[in-house]
Amino acid sequence: MAVNLRLAPPDAVGDLPIDHFDGLDTFEDLPSKGLCVRDLWF
Template structure:
């Protein structure tokens, strides 16, 4: 599935993302932000397998993450690490609930992450 490209966009189409390849799984986080947004994340690194276009606004959470949303329709499109990792890469995750073709992501297993208390991975669905 290396040639697979998943496309997603906010409701009005101003913000778009592409995920090149198969994300393998998606993550449901139970932190106070993700729970309220109702998102499912597919992770990679900025400029590698994930490409974003369109202007966004951001909600900065702590010193680690920005949650980026469309200023027109309000859809949360992705989160982005504020800092580079030790390898000089920036972690990013797109909200697969915005996938243009929901069937293209329906088969992906859902990993659970306890972002509320322990910051541990939880059992997969």
């Protein structure tokens, strides 16, 4: 499922963590880099 966070106010989504996973083979979580939405957008 995907959610378009760009429609939400920046202060409401800025602290959400970025979570990556291997969606090709194993669907396992990948190591976290400690990033949040604010680090990528603002």
